[in-house]
Amino acid sequence: xxCYRITIEYDGRDLVGWQRxxxxxxxxxxxxxxxxxxCGEDVRIQGAGRTDAGVHALGQVATFELTSxxxxxxxxxxxxxxxxxxxxAILDCAEVEAExxxxxxxxxxxxxxxxxxxxxxxxxxxxxxxxxxxxxNVDAMNDAAKVLVGRHDFTSFRAAACQANSPIxxxxxxxxxxxxxxxxxxxxAISFLHNQVRSMVGxxxxxxxxxxxxDTLQEALDAKDRQRAGPNAPPYGLYLTRVDYG
Amino acid sequence: xxCYRITIEYDGRDLVGWQRxxxxxxxxxxxxxxxxxxCGEDVRIQGAGRTDAGVHALGQVATFELTSxxxxxxxxxxxxxxxxxxxxAILDCAEVEAExxxxxxxxxxxxxxxxxxxxxxxxxxxxxxxxxxxxxNVDAMNDAAKVLVGRHDFTSFRAAACQANSPIxxxxxxxxxxxxxxxxxxxxAISFLHNQVRSMVGxxxxxxxxxxxxDTLQEALDAKDRQRAGPNAPPYGLYLTRVDYG
Numbered sequence: 001x002x003c004y005r006i007t008i009e010y011d012g013r014d015l016v017g018w019q020r021x022x023x024x025x026x027x028x029x030x031x032x033x034x035x036x037x038x039c040g041e042d043v044r045i046q047g048a049g050r051t052d053a054g055v056h057a058l059g060q061v062a063t064f065e066l067t068s069x070x071x072x073x074x075x076x077x078x079x080x081x082x083x084x085x086x087x088x089a090i091l092d093c094a095e096v097e098a099e100x101x102x103x104x105x106x107x108x109x110x111x112x113x114x115x116x117x118x119x120x121x122x123x124x125x126x127x128x129x130x131x132x133x134x135x136x137n138v139d140a141m142n143d144a145a146k147v148l149v150g151r152h153d154f155t156s157f158r159a160a161a162c163q164a165n166s167p168i169x170x171x172x173x174x175x176x177x178x179x180x181x182x183x184x185x186x187x188x189a190i191s192f193l194h195n196q197v198r199s200m201v202g203x204x205x206x207x208x209x210x211x212x213x214x215d216t217l218q219e220a221l222d223a224k225d226r227q228r229a230g231p232n233a234p235p236y237g238l239y240l241t242r243v244d245y246g
Numbered sequence: 247x248x249c250y251r252i253t254i255e256y257d258g259r260d261l262v263g264w265q266r267x268x269x270x271x272x273x274x275x276x277x278x279x280x281x282x283x284x285c286g287e288d289v290r291i292q293g294a295g296r297t298d299a300g301v302h303a304l305g306q307v308a309t310f311e312l313t314s315x316x317x318x319x320x321x322x323x324x325x326x327x328x329x330x331x332x333x334x335a336i337l338d339c340a341e342v343e344a345e346x347x348x349x350x351x352x353x354x355x356x357x358x359x360x361x362x363x364x365x366x367x368x369x370x371x372x373x374x375x376x377x378x379x380x381x382x383n384v385d386a387m388n389d390a391a392k393v394l395v396g397r398h399d400f401t402s403f404r405a406a407a408c409q410a411n412s413p414i415x416x417x418x419x420x421x422x423x424x425x426x427x428x429x430x431x432x433x434x435a436i437s438f439l440h441n442q443v444r445s446m447v448g449x450x451x452x453x454x455x456x457x458x459x460x461d462t463l464q465e466a467l468d469a470k471d472r473q474r475a476g477p478n479a480p481p482y483g484l485y486l487t488r489v490d491y492g
Contacts, residue, residue: 011369056370080366089366120326120335123257124302124374 001065004075005096006031006045008060011087013127013236017053018060027051027088031062034082038075041066048102048243049109052195054235056128059091059110059242063102100245108172108244109192113185113201114237117178129182130201130237136208138183142176144207144214145185147221148200149174154193155224157203162194167224169193176204183208195232203230247311250321251342252277252291254306257333259373259482263299264306273297273334277308280328284321287312294348294489295355298441300481302374305337305356305488309348346491354418354490355438359431359447360483363424375428376447376483382454384429388422390453390460391431393467394446395420400439401470403449408440413470415439422450429454441478449476 008027016024028045035043045064051057066075076093083089099105114129116122117136122129148157148171155167173188185204187197203220206212212230220228254273262270274291281289291310297303312321322339329335345351360375362368363382368375394403394417401413419434431450433443449466452458458476466474 009366009369011372058370077365084367087369087372089369091364091366118337119323120255120337121330123255123333123335124304126257126333128370 001067001098002069003063003065003096003098003100004072005061005063005094005100005102006076006079006090007092008057008062009089009091010057010060012051012054012056014087015053017055018047018049018051025086027057027060030083030086030088031079034079035064035066037082038078039066039068039070041068046101046103048106049192049240050194051238051240052198052235055238055240056236057240058112060240061102061106061243061245063096063100065098102243105245106190106243107246108188108190109240110242110244111187111192111197112239112241113187113197113233114239115183115185115201115205115233116181117183118181127236130234132205132208134209136183136205137210138176138178138208140210140214141183141204141208144212144217145174145176145200145204147214147218152221153224154196154221156220156226156229157196157199158193158226159195159199160226164193167193169196174200197238198232198235199229201233201237205233206230247313247344248315249309249311249342249344249346250318251307251309251340251346251348252322252325252336253338254303254308255335255337256303256306258297258300258302260333261299263301264293264295264297271332273303273306276329276332276334277325280325281310281312283328284324285312285314285316287314292347292349294352295438295486296440297484297486298444298481301484301486302482303486304358306486307348307352307489307491309342309346311344348489351491352436352489353492354434354436355486356488356490357433357438357443358485358487359433359443359479360485361429361431361447361451361479362427363429364427373482376480378451378454380455382429382451383456384422384424384454386456386460387429387450387454390458390463391420391422391446391450393460393464398467399470400442400467402466402472402475403442403445404439404472405441405445406472410439413439415442420446443484444478444481445475447479447483451479452476
């Protein structure tokens with residue numbers, strides 16, 4: 001049976017997230033329905049990252065099997081056709097070995113968090129970035145971010161609902177930079193806990209306003225207690241930008 | 247009477263453009279109504295660039311007078327409050343001399359045109375960029391763009407409705423560059439003719455697909471005939487990014 005890997009972009013604003021939910025349309029459901037509409041096959045797709053409601057993706061990856069052999073380009077065009085008008089696009093499709101899994105073969109996941117730091121409301125970026133009106137000290141945020149880089153118990157920065165067996169993760173990159181009004185947080189790791197990026201960004205924003213220091217962040221990490229982290233940053237600033245394999 | 251200069255960002259998708267129109271809400275109308283709601287003064291504001299329906303701005307500039315003196319910060323916050331929920335934000339407000347005009351004092355206007363060049367439909371960029379599915383040769387586009395830089399009669403690249411007295415303009419910058427799927431065209435000049443940027447981008451896209459050469463573009467310019475330019479690129483890829491003064 002041929003296996004396919006698809007690269008997916010979506011605008012999470014009107015979606016309930018990656019996974020099928022009872023309360024509305026998910027990315028997974030839209031794509032599985034598009035596959036059915038295209039070739040009549042009722043398949044389950046597996047995604048590299050289970051993004052929450054409102055979270056966007058520029059390079060989500062998923063895998064699935066079909067019973068009949070079809071050219072990847074045909075699959076991609078057919079899915080894009082049947083996905084309309086959902087805000088989901090298949091950017092790439094390739095045939096892969098049956099052993100390849102979008103989820104388990106991933107060697108690194110990359111996230112971007114966009115903050116617009118200004119007094120004025122958002123216009124073109126509504127739903128695509130988090131507006132923070134209080135001035136953020138990006139140097140302090142970037143310095144404090146180093147506390148979180150490396151192998152740690154991230155219990156303080158995981159959702160109550162997180163289903164991972166272990167709270168230990170190795171954060172390979174966490175940087176904060178500014179270009180004009182826009183602040184970008186880049187985070188990379190083999191894998192993340194549920195809500196980890198939003199929780200880290202929320203805590204870093206407290207460093208940015210001066211409410212927290214680098215030491216407060218260190219203490220929050222060391223406490224291994226969800227109550228000690230700052231509030232989660234909202235989902236709509238978060239983008240799954242890329243997943244690496246091999 | 248105190249005069250104010252405001253810097254404005256807007257999402258042009260649901261607006262009929264800068265100027266007041268009978269067929270829907272314009273940026274000018276929204277801001278003039280916000281000024282009235284704020285202080286009861288019925289003023290006319292003057293903008294640096296009269297953007298068309300669907301065109302966005304990241305740094306439009308406008309000037310207006312009030313009869314009573316108010317702090318610029320107060321004006322900015324009040325306008326942002328009264329503009330809600332219109333997709334228009336006042337990024338900055340400053341008091342200026344009565345001689346200063348957003349339109350006539352401008353020394354340079356900067357536009358950005360965003361093209362997404364890929365097969366897949368748009369998601370997060372719907373209404374914020376032009377999707378071109380045919381592969382575009384950016385090097386050829388950037389090379390051909392040099393034909394248009396400088397002082398020329400841009401009759402071929404102006405709208406039929408253009409009200410400028412002269413078709414002569416000095417195009418100071420026109421560059422085309424690619425970052426992944428995104429192609430950005432940057433254009434700068436003291437002033438532009440109506441539809442000039444969209445017309446130039448439309449013609450450059452023909453160079454990008456190979457339908458036109460640099461010589462075709464030169465001939466279109468030399469012809470001084472609107473029929474010889476390519477079709478206008480759609481408005482929603484265009485952004486007025488900045489206006490310089492002094």
